Amino acid sequence: MRNLILVGPMGAGKSTIGRLLAKELRLPFKDSDKEIELRTGANIPWIFDKEGELGFRDREQAMIAELCGCDGVVLATGGGAVMREENRRALHAGGRVVYLHASVEQQVGRTARDRNRPLLRTANPEKTLRDLLALRDPLYREIADLVVETDERPPRMVVLDILERLQRLPPR
Ligand SMILES: Nc1ncnc2c1ncn2[C@@H]1O[C@H](COP(=O)(O)OP(=O)(O)O)[C@@H](O)[C@H]1O
Ligand SMILES: O=C(O)C1=C[C@@H](OP(=O)(O)O)[C@@H](O)[C@H](O)C1
């Protein structure tokens, strides 16, 4: 399989664990959101403000298509990447897909201090995360080769679990 791709909700740890996995595997690491920021020179909240969510999703779709065409990279996606069917197809075809699962309670704790997620600027971020997870969880599962629990486990332990379970996956 060409790439190793992380999907899952905000605060699951895709960016953190992707970086550690890439280091461990000595592969390049790409974070779709970071690549969009590098390419545009703007941060994610600014893009949402100026272009709306639709503008961001179009940029995200183009970036996912490009990054899924790479060979031998670890790729962290944004939590909403699975919302578009075109992205799900590209991600599934682009390599092994790992769904990093986190409970809503853990997501709340891990995202509370970070102002960089425009979708969580709501009166009740916990409800927002719960509603998004209800909608997206089946989509993460639809394309995942592995579902990995991240609740109450430090990133290093999640990384070791992924590496061990990847070895035991049958070929697709
Ligand atoms: N397994 C974990 N246990 C505790 N904290 C974590 C874990 N994974 C990530 N974090 C922390 O949660 C926050 C969000 O992680 P991040 O990698 O940005 O998530 P994502 O990219 O999935 O939104 C960061 O502060 C990170 O250090
Ligand atoms: O869930 C989402 O729709 C989003 C998740 C974010 O990435 P992380 O999942 O890395 O926080 C980022 O792409 C954007 O703010 C939208």
Ligand SMILES: [Mg+2]
């Ligand atoms: Mg991230």
